[in-house]
Amino acid sequence: ETAVFQTPNYHVTQVGNEVSFNCKQTLGHDTMYWYKQDSKKLLKIMFSYNNKQLIVNETVPRRFSPQSSDKAHLNLRIKSVEPEDSAVYLCASSYRQGAETLYFGSGTRLTVL
Amino acid sequence: QQQVRQSSQSLTVWEGETAILNCSYENSAFDYFPWYQQFPGEGPALLIAIRSVSDKKEDGRFTIFFNKREKNLSLHIKDSQPGDSATYFCGTGANTGKLTFGHGTILRVHP
Known part of the structure; x- marks a missing residue:
């Protein structure tokens, strides 16, 4: 049963464009x-938010910026995409910060031409 | 620096055989080791996990064997089924809740 929802499923764009991806979880999780x-x-963490606050910000280019309106939503904006940004972006949630089980969405596949 | 290594990029077994997926890690501070299963077009999902105080964890056909001294662990899938064909990720974590994953092993189970 899917409880972490990501949109869109796929996105194709050109170098230099801006893209935004959305994520919503219905599990009542904090993180x-x-x-x-x-x-x-290879799966690499980019950001984590706990109750709308940024907790982890791994070394990612500054063109990536996460946005959280409430603890159930976490979006990702990429300004001026580059070819190396082509990947699947996976959103996940966990019960609380420090909780170990992650619940993943099905991902957004980004292709940069 | 790759902190978590999965020894095989891919593994093929016949239906009914035991599939063995291996993983090693570098940081002794890690105390939590999950295996996640990912099917094409889906996100990874937790399959089974073990803590460093144990050397074995079993859940149905899936067993983790853990060797703290050697810093390695393995996932055994007994009586493999075609439906087990997926990518398996070994993960490591400490009490920060931040998980680090290996590159994954693609398992193919032939009927």
């Missing part, structure tokens, strides 16, 4: 994450 899964399937 949400963005992971990037590259073409080799």
Whole structure:
């Protein structure tokens, strides 16, 4: 049963454009994450938010900016996309900060031409 | 620096065999080791996990064997089924809640 919803499923764009991805969780969790899964399937954490506050901000280019309106929503904006941004972006949530089980959405596949 | 290594990029077994997926890690501070399963077009989902105080965790056909001294662990899938074909990620974590994953092992189970 899906409880972490991501939109869109796919997005194709050109270098230099701006894109936004949305994520919503209906689990009542306090903490949400963005992971990037590259073409080799490597999963790397980008950001985590706890109750709308940024907790983890890994070394990602400044063109990436997360936005959280409430603890159920976490969006990701990429200003001026680059070819290396092509990947699957996975949103996840956990019960609380420090809780270990992650619940992932099905991802947004970004292709940058 | 790759903190979590999965020894095989892919593994193929026949239906009914035991699939063994291996993982090693570097940081002794890690105390939580989950395995996530990912099917095409879906996000990863927790399959089974073990803490460093244990050396074995079993859940149905899935068993984790953990060796703290050697810093490695393995996932055994007994009686593999075609429906087990997926990518399996070994993860490591401490009490920060931040998980680090390996590159994943693609398992194919032939009928």
